[in-house]
Amino acid sequence: MNAVGRLHxxxxxxxxxxxxxxxxxxGLSTRQxxxxxxFFYDVEGSRLFDQICDLPEYYPTRTECGILEDKAGEIAAALGPQARIVELGSGAGIKIRLLLAALDRPAAYVPVDISREHMVAAATDLSRTFPDLRITPVCADYTKPFALPAVPGITPRVTSGFFPGSTIGNLTPTEAVSFLGRMRRLLGPDSxxxxxxxxxxxxxxLEAAYDDAAGVTAAFNLNLLHRINRELGADFEIAGFAHRAYWNEEQSRIEMHLVSLARQTVRVGDRQFAFDADExxxxxNSYKYSIEDFRALAVRAGYRPDEVWTDxxxxxxxxxxxATEPA
Ligand SMILES: C[S@@+](CC[C@H](N)C(=O)[O-])C[C@H]1O[C@@H](n2cnc3c(N)ncnc32)[C@H](O)[C@@H]1O
Known part of the structure; x- marks a missing residue:
């Protein structure tokens, strides 16, 4: 563990x-x-995602922020005083500000994100607004095991996860159940x-939100190929691929793809991958849930659904x- 600026x-x-x-x-070795x-989220991917959040077509960010602005007081009252908040996929850390401002003497804040520089910059910024808050960032892939950092001298009265942005929708429903179950065990019995x-x-x-007119989501998707080229010495011809996003109603999910515009071969290190045109x-994936369906999913993960707020x-x-005991 390292001391980072004003962070602990x-x-x-x-x-x-x-x-x-x-x-x-x-991933490139399977039939689909x-x-x-x-892996979207290197420094450039995180920067592009922040731009997506400001796009007129991207309703989720402004809508969720509106709900949090209106209801942060109710959420804070439901959590109670001296809470420790563990934010999963904290990103630019905009939404947590709304919650922290409403909470009664929050005990500690643990942002968890795979995108290290972006998270540290956001957490450092947050520490200027909340100088008394103990902030202990964790750079990790939250789908893999990680532990919560010990914060000597701090005894939170409750621990709560905070997982905004509908990032849960990037997991399949089965993965979401096991992920939430794992988070429940990590955060503790009364969390x-x-x-x-x-x-x-x-x-x-839905489709406009994931395929905006300015082409920012396309750049975000294609940045993954740039990243593979940069970090793994691959030779993706970026102009040979295009962004595609569509609503798969049967699965209740948006799917994003990169489409090969021609028959081509790509090298990643010493491996070669053949693409057909239109492959x-x-x-x-970005799964969307009705309130009832999500509450049922939460029950399967060992949670009791309490309040729900919407726009x-x-x-x-x-x-x-x-959190409840496992079924
Ligand atoms: C869709 S963005 C949401 C960002 C922010 N929470 C919001 O609501 O606007 C997903 C965030 O989760 C992070 N992330 C994605 N997959 C992750 C993983 N497996 N482990 C840790 N962080 C992850 C990304 O770096 C990014 O900050």
Whole structure:
């Protein structure tokens, strides 16, 4: 653990380049080629994601922020005083500010993110607004085991996860159940979870949110190929691929793909991968849940669904879950 500026410690479990290489090779070796969306987030990917959040088509960020602005007082009251908040996929750390400002003497804040520089910059910024808050960032892939940092001298009265942005939707429902179960065990028997979940809606609204007119989401998707070229010495011809996003209604998910525009071969280190024209790499899923379906999923993960808040148009939901004993 290292001291980082005004932060107390940085626990650094960033995935290695070798793990990245193995995931890329494994993903490109299957019949439907895939790449894990967690690797979108290098410095450039995180910067592009922040731009996406400001796009007119990208309703989730402004809608969830609106819910948090209106309901932070109720969420804070439900969590109680001296809470320790563990934020999963904390990113730019905008939404946590709304919650922290409403909480009664928050005890500690633990941002967890795979994108190290971006997270440290956001946490450093946050420490200027909340100078008395103990902030102990963890750079980790949260789908792998990690421990919560000890904070000597601090005894939180409750621990709550905070998982905004509908990032839970990047996991399949089965993965989401096992992930939430793992988080429940990590956070402890009386913990809570505040989680933002996007809801199904018209195809046109959903598809525009993931394929904006300015092409920022396309750049975000294609940045994954740039990253593979930069970090793994691959030779993806970026102009030979295009961004594609569509609503798969049957699965209740947006799928993002990179489409090969021609028959071509790509080298990643000493491996070669052949692409047919129009063959795709599946890069991200973004599952959308109705309130009832998400509450049922939470129960399967050992949570008792408590309150849920939504916006007037019912675009997005914020759920409060309470840990229960495993079923
Ligand atoms: C969709 S963005 C959401 C960012 C922010 N929470 C928000 O609501 O705007 C996903 C965030 O989770 C992080 N992330 C994605 N996969 C991750 C993983 N497996 N482990 C840790 N962080 C991850 C990304 O770096 C990014 O900051």
């Amino acid at each position: 410690h940085l626990e650094d479990l960033e995935p290695s380049t070798e793990e990245f290489r193995q995931s890329v090779v494994a 080629k895939t790449l894990p969306c967690k 809570a979870m505040v989680i933002g979940v996007d809801m199904p809606k018209e195809r046109s609204v 795709t790499i599946h890069t991200e 007037r148009q019912a675009l997005f939901s914020v759920h409060l879950l309470r």
